[in-house]
Amino acid sequence: MVFSILQRLGQMVFVLFGISALVFLIFFATPGSDPAARIAGRNAAQETVQAIRKDFGFDRPLPVQYAIMMKKLFVSRDLTSFVNRGLEVVPQVMRAAPITLSLVFGAAILWVVGSIAVGVLAAMTRDTIIDKGLMILALIGVSMPVFWLGELLNLVSQSRFHDSFLFSWVPGLGYKPFFDGPWLWFKTLVIPWFTLAALYIGIYGRVLRANLVETYQEDYIRTARAKGLSPSRVMLRHALRMSLIPFVTMFGMDFGVLVGGAALLTEVVFGLNGVGRLTYQAMLNLDLPMILATVMYASFFVVVTNALVDILYVVIDPRVRGN
Amino acid sequence: MEPHPMKSPLLDVQGLTVSFSSDRGRVKAIDDVSFSVAEGEILSIVGESGSGKSVTLMSLLGLNDPKTTFVEGAVAFRRKHLLEMPDRELRRLRGKEIGLISQDPMTALTPVYTIGWQIAEQIRTHENVSKSAALKRAVELLAAVGLPNPNEAKDRYPHQLSGGMRQRAVIAMALSCNPALLVADEPTTALDVTVQAQVLDLLLRLRDEFGSAIILITHDMGVVAEVADRVHVMYAGRIVEKGTTEEVFERPMHPYSWGLMASIPPIDGPRLPRLPSIPGMPPVPGAIPTGCAFAPRCRFARAACLERPPVRRDGGHAALCVLEGEERERLRASVLGEEIAA
Numbered sequence: 055m056v057f058s059i060l061q062r063l064g065q066m067v068f069v070l071f072g073i074s075a076l077v078f079l080i081f082f083a084t085p086g087s088d089p090a091a092r093i094a095g096r097n098a099a100q101e102t103v104q105a106i107r108k109d110f111g112f113d114r115p116l117p118v119q120y121a122i123m124m125k126k127l128f129v130s131r132d133l134t135s136f137v138n139r140g141l142e143v144v145p146q147v148m149r150a151a152p153i154t155l156s157l158v159f160g161a162a163i164l165w166v167v168g169s170i171a172v173g174v175l176a177a178m179t180r181d182t183i184i185d186k187g188l189m190i191l192a193l194i195g196v197s198m199p200v201f202w203l204g205e206l207l208n209l210v211s212q213s214r215f216h217d218s219f220l221f222s223w224v225p226g227l228g229y230k231p232f233f234d235g236p237w238l239w240f241k242t243l244v245i246p247w248f249t250l251a252a253l254y255i256g257i258y259g260r261v262l263r264a265n266l267v268e269t270y271q272e273d274y275i276r277t278a279r280a281k282g283l284s285p286s287r288v289m290l291r292h293a294l295r296m297s298l299i300p301f302v303t304m305f306g307m308d309f310g311v312l313v314g315g316a317a318l319l320t321e322v323v324f325g326l327n328g329v330g331r332l333t334y335q336a337m338l339n340l341d342l343p344m345i346l347a348t349v350m351y352a353s354f355f356v357v358v359t360n361a362l363v364d365i366l367y368v369v370i371d372p373r374v375r376g377n
Numbered sequence: 378m379e380p381h382p383m384k385s386p387l388l389d390v391q392g393l394t395v396s397f398s399s400d401r402g403r404v405k406a407i408d409d410v411s412f413s414v415a416e417g418e419i420l421s422i423v424g425e426s427g428s429g430k431s432v433t434l435m436s437l438l439g440l441n442d443p444k445t446t447f448v449e450g451a452v453a454f455r456r457k458h459l460l461e462m463p464d465r466e467l468r469r470l471r472g473k474e475i476g477l478i479s480q481d482p483m484t485a486l487t488p489v490y491t492i493g494w495q496i497a498e499q500i501r502t503h504e505n506v507s508k509s510a511a512l513k514r515a516v517e518l519l520a521a522v523g524l525p526n527p528n529e530a531k532d533r534y535p536h537q538l539s540g541g542m543r544q545r546a547v548i549a550m551a552l553s554c555n556p557a558l559l560v561a562d563e564p565t566t567a568l569d570v571t572v573q574a575q576v577l578d579l580l581l582r583l584r585d586e587f588g589s590a591i592i593l594i595t596h597d598m599g600v601v602a603e604v605a606d607r608v609h610v611m612y613a614g615r616i617v618e619k620g621t622t623e624e625v626f627e628r629p630m631h632p633y634s635w636g637l638m639a640s641i642p643p644i645d646g647p648r649l650p651r652l653p654s655i656p657g658m659p660p661v662p663g664a665i666p667t668g669c670a671f672a673p674r675c676r677f678a679r680a681a682c683l684e685r686p687p688v689r690r691d692g693g694h695a696a697l698c699v700l701e702g703e704e705r706e707r708l709r710a711s712v713l714g715e716e717i718a719a
Contacts, residue, residue: 278487281471281472282472282473372536
């Protein structure tokens with residue numbers, strides 16, 4: 055088991071290297087475009103372009119260019135944006151990351167707990183009113199666009215009913231750091247968490263219900279029932295345990311992508327300056343160093359969460375452990 | 378229904394009828410099935426796939442989906458009526474007094490738990506014992522069913538064991554609470570021939586050791602001949618012939634049983650160019666004829682077969698067929714030849 059985990063971590067390092075090389079090549083070795091000019095941004099002075107070319111070593115061979123770029127990103131961390139004059143890129147990402155992580159972690163806890171509750175309850179009350187009601191609610195959750203739901207909740211909690219007892223506790227929009235006051239941090243994020251989680255509770259709840267219903271056709275469920283186990287034990291220890299395997303796969307994907315910036319809409323609606331928003335602004339300005347940094351950051355999280363999911367597999371499914 | 382004067386029956390099934398709800402309304406899968414099992418007896422139910430053998434037993438255990446399955450009749454286990462029993466009480470019987478051995482050991486165990494854990498889980502469901510005591514019992518059971526190295530085997534996951542070993546583990550689990558009745562649903566079908574023989578020997582030995590009665594569902598006549606005390610032949614949801622193993626094998630009364638016998642490959646003599654088989658397919662539930670269900674495939678079918686067939690008896694031996702007496706003897710000889718007559 056330890057060996058398979060170490061093996062997986064080794065693969066992770068390899069994949070990260072591959073991604074960094076690929077991203078570098080796409081940005082700086084695309085034929086027919088001058089990377090120095092692109093880093094300098096639109097309407098840059100000729101001197102700036104020359105300085106960048108020398109600074110990034112664009113007149114030297116590709117491997118050297120790659121090494122310089124990685125050094126600027128990870129070692130000296132002084133990659134600077136030329137669109138926003140002299141702004142260092144790495145500290146920007148570092149400032150945005152905790153915001154996105156706070157948002158996505160909280161939402162993830164909500165959606166895992168919520169969707170397991172929905173899926174299990176629906177599967178246990180299969181084909182009854184409760185099951186159908188839950189599935190309709192889940193479908194509504196899936197269909198509501200996140201920006202619409204966010205704006206609606208903002209309208210209710212920040213404006214219409216802000217002065218009533220219901221929502222007077224809601225702080226103004228924008229992120230409040232955890233270490234400045236955990237309670238305030240929590241209150242700021244509760245509504246964004248729900249907004250982001252609604253979609254995933256819907257998807258995961260429906261998928262889990264389908265998996266559970268399918269699992270109930272399996273022989274080992276019949277064996278478990280023939281053993282005289284209670285219905286809740288059959289559900290939780292046997293059926294749910296098996297259905298969690300595909301659930302975990304989906305979770306790893308979605309979680310990685312969200313931490314990597316896919317929570318953009320939620321961030322924008324609630325004024326949270328997270329990584330998604332940072333990437334979005336860099337795209338608008340064609341701020342190449344910033345885009346490079348955020349892409350590296352995002353792929354790092356996708357790869358790490360995928361590795362974590364694989365390790366979790368080894369823990370929950372003995373069949374993937376090597377002998 | 379033949380009474381057993383010696384012992385009071387452990388399980389007594391009277392007029393069991395099972396129907397499923399389908400797109401075309403209710404479909405009868407089991408039609409008026411009655412049988413009984415005495416303590417310590419091995420009763421074998423034989424028949425083709427789809428004849429309703431498994432469905433019968435699953436409905437006894439309450440393991441069919443109650444939303445789509447309708448079970449009527451009377452089932453008494455030690456004079457307790459299983460069909461009217463609330464689920465909570467039935468659960469106390471399942472696994473404790475009635476053990477189930479399922480068909481395919483490859484899929485019968487939950488893949489993510491060790492077999493020791495799964496056996497201990499059943500013991501702890503029914504008895505108030507500590508985890509370590511339950512695990513110790515599991516190891517003893519695994520040793521009793523002949524798993525080499527039981528102490529190590531208890532920590533194995535199902536996928537780490539071979540098919541035969543898994544079936545032994547499933548049997549150990551079914552035996553874990555000393556059930557009075559073991560229900561074995563084609564326990565050897567998924568195994569290869571040498572392992573089949575071992576598992577059958579094991580079942581016979583365990584019957585003597587643990588004293589459990591066994592209902593053995595199978596479509597393998599060889600298995601039946603080897604272990605069963607009594608045999609019921611099932612066709613299209615009805616029991617068409619019942620009797621002791623000796624009676625059914627030596628003087629089968631129903632043409633369907635003749636067909637089953639004729640399809641057993643002979644062990645000696647010249648090799649047959651083709652194994653005799655029964656032409657046609659068994660009817661699907663919903664399309665079962667109102668008269669004799671076997672008539673469309675029967676060589677000896679006649680006008681009388683359109684009516685519901687009468688019960689012909691010969692002591693405890695009985696069959697659902699119009700044939701009787703001299704004519705039956707003659708037709709049987711024409712199918713089975715010298716083999717049986719000798």
